[in-house]
Amino acid sequence: MTPATQQALEGLRDLSTLKWYVIPLLAYTFYIYTLEMKKARTTGNWNAVFAGLTVFGMDFINETWNGWVLVFTQRSAFWTAPGETALRTMVGWNIEIMFMFAISGIIYANTVSEDRDEKILGIPNWWFWAIGYSVFCVFVEVLLNMGGHLIWEYPFWHRSFKGVWLIFFFGYFHFYVAALLVMGLRSIRAKAVTVASLYGIAIVANIFGLGIMGWTY
Template identity: 40%
Template sequence: MIAASAAPAQELVRNASHFQWYIIPLLLLVIHAYGEQASARRWNVVLAGLAFWLMDWVNEIWNGMLFHFSGFAPAWSTPNGSAYVLLIGLNIEISFMFAIMGLYAARTLPADRKLKIAGINNRWLLAAVNSVLCVCVEVWLNHIGALVWEWPAWNLSAPWLIWLIGYLPFFVVAYWVHDMTSLKRQITVVAALAAGVSVALAVFGGVLGWI
C-alpha cells in the first residue's frame, strides 16, 4: 500500500504543469557560480562541486528505486509545492541547492589537506560537521512538512543514518576529488560519476519507468 505522502509526491514527478519561471534565474545563478570558479581556473573547485551534486543524484536514484520496489514510500519525498519535481525525492530547487553547496564545500576547505583541527584531519572533520548541519536542515524541513519521511529507519529516531548515508558521502567524495593532484584524474572520476548517473536515469527512468 502506497503511503499517504508518496501518492501526491509521485503525481508531481516531471509534471510540467507546475512550472514556474523562477527556475530560469536560479539556473543562471548556478551557471554564474560555476563560471566564476572556472574563470579563476579553480578546476578542482568546479569538479568537486559537480562531484558533490552528482552524489546527490546517486542518492535520489536509489530513493526512487526504494519506492518502486517497496510499493510503499521512498525514504524521503517532496509532496508539496515546487516549480518542477525531477524524482520523487528531488525537486529542481533542491538540485540547484546541492550544485551550489558543492562549491561551498570545496571553497571552504583549508589549503593544507593535512591540517588537523582538534587532532582530526580537517577534511574528515569538515565532512562530519557539515553533514550534521545538513541533517539539522533536513529535520527542520521535515518538521514543516516540506520533506516527508515514512520509513522507521529514516527519521528523527535514527538521524545518524541520514548523516551517514544522506550527506557524509557527498562531502567525502567532493573533498577527495578536490584534493586529487591530477586534473585528468579529477575529470575521469567526475565523468565516470556522470556517466553512471546518466545511464541509471536513462534505464530506470526513461526505459523502465521505475523512478
C-alpha cells in the first residue's frame, strides 16, 4: 500500500480523534436543514431539502466505491485524505468533507431559478449551475491536492487534462445532475423514493463490505 493509504488507515473511524468544533458544524447543518424544512412546510417546495440529501447520498456512494478500489487493488483508492481530521470515516472521506457535502446540494437548490427554462449564456440555468459548481469543486480539489491534503495515486486521476475531466464528471458533476433530476420529479413521493434508493445502495454496499466480507476501508 502507498504511504498515503497507510496514513489514511491510521485512526480510521477512531472516535478518540473527535474535536469539539464538530459540534457547532453539526448544529449549523441542523439549522440549515430545519430552516429549509420550515420554508418547505409553508411553500410546499421541498426541493432544497431533497437536493441536499441527494448530493450527500451521491457522495456516500462515491466514497463507498472508492474504498472498494482500495480493497481490490490493495494499493490505493482513487483518492485518499490522509491529513489531520476530527474523524476519518473512510480512506477518502472525513467529517469535514461530509458536512460540506451535506449542505452543498442546498446551496445549489437556492442558486437555481424556479424557472427551469431560464438560460444563462445560452445554457438552461439548472445545468449551468451544475456545471459551474462542479468546476468550482474541481478547482478546490486541485488546491487540496497541491497542498497534500487530498492524494491522487493513479495517472488517469490526476492534474492532467484527461484526469481533470474524469474528476469533473465522476467526482462532482453527476452529484448535481442527480440533484436536478430529483428536483424535477413531479411528486414528493417520487423524490423521497429516489433519494432513499441512493442511501440504500450505499448502505447495502457497506454492509456487504464491512459486515460480510470484513473489509475495514
